[in-house]
């Protein structure tokens with residue numbers, strides 16, 4: 162049975178990718194490598210944890226000796242790399258942890274794959290999951306990031322992801338490592354840690370806390386339902402061409418303020434409140450340093466060459482997301498308090 166290593170599989174997007182691969186590809190054995198940082202949580206994979214083709218491995222991609230051993234002995238057919246520090250605000254207060262995980266961690270994985278696959282790369286693939294933020298920001302409506310847009314990262318997070326993208330391409334160019342990269346827009350959906358916009362707002366609404374909107378709420382993001390991203394990763398992993406980059410996006414742009422207002426109206430309905438009640442919690446706060454104005458993805462290459470398209474309309478995806486959080490308040494409480502983290506850290510410390 163072919164083995165696939167997925168890194169960061171206990172996180173938000175990673176957990177959806179692991180579930181998709183475990184469920185839709187019984188021909189593979191999936192190894193989920195994750196350090197279980199504040200953002201990683203095995204509760205996200207409870208439903209598949211006993212699947213016969215699934216194994217969890219706790220470990221840190223920054224630890225080169227550990228990664229060399231794991232990949233050296235693992236005979237992995239493919240590596241799907243999602244492990245990262247992922248929150249822009251945290252990158253502003255602590256850039257070095259982003260350099261370590263996103264840059265050094267990625268190079269450790271590339272080195273280990275190069276050594277383990279020993280110049281016979283037939284049937285192997287290193288898939289690097291990246292972000293549209295590497296392209297910088299857009300101003301003019303009607304302009305989009307394409308795969309040819311020049312990199313212009315503007316936050317420590319996007320600079321670290323851009324750097325890792327460059328390393329991945331350099332390993333293809335220099336050592337012929339078979340690589341593929343995708344750059345995706347903002348994801349939303351179940352299991353999203355409540356520090357990012359949508360789950361933070363849902364969490365605050367449920368707690369009756371203010372809803373902090375940066376600046377005037379004018380920044381624009383393109384939103385994609387996380388399961389559609391997982392499907393795109395599956396399609397690119399299997400059908401994408403080595404050395405290529407694929408942009409993934411929802412063609413679904415929202416100003417932050419409009420998005421928060423839509424979320425407030427959805428919550429009014431779900432919580433049986435009068436329309437307009439929830440939006441009273443909106444508070445405008447000092448803008449994020451260096452806040453990029455607009456991101457928008459042109460995903461034509463992916464749809465024309467590999468036939469992928471988002472399956473879900475935004476209103477439906479947002480409603481599914483809200484329903485998930487309302488039905489999983491315990492999850493929200495346990496990730497916010499760090500209970501899950503402690504529980505799984507203790508479990509692995511005892512082994």
Ligand SMILES: NC(=O)c1ccc[n+]([C@@H]2O[C@H](COP(=O)([O-])OP(=O)(O)OC[C@H]3O[C@@H](n4cnc5c(N)ncnc54)[C@H](O)[C@@H]3O)[C@@H](O)[C@H]2O)c1
Pocket residue numbers: 168169170171172173174175194195196197198199200201202220221222223242243244245246247248262266290291292293322344345346347348349354
């Ligand atoms: N969230 C988005 O909207 C978005 C959009 C495009 C691309 N991406 C990219 O997708 C990937 C996953 O993003 P996410 O939002 O799911 O992130 P996340 O923060 O929810 O999850 C990251 C996971 O990586 C693990 N991890 C962190 N450091 C590690 C280390 N040193 N060793 C091993 N594991 C480690 C964490 O424990 C966690 O499970 C990232 O590479 C991110 O850059 C995210």
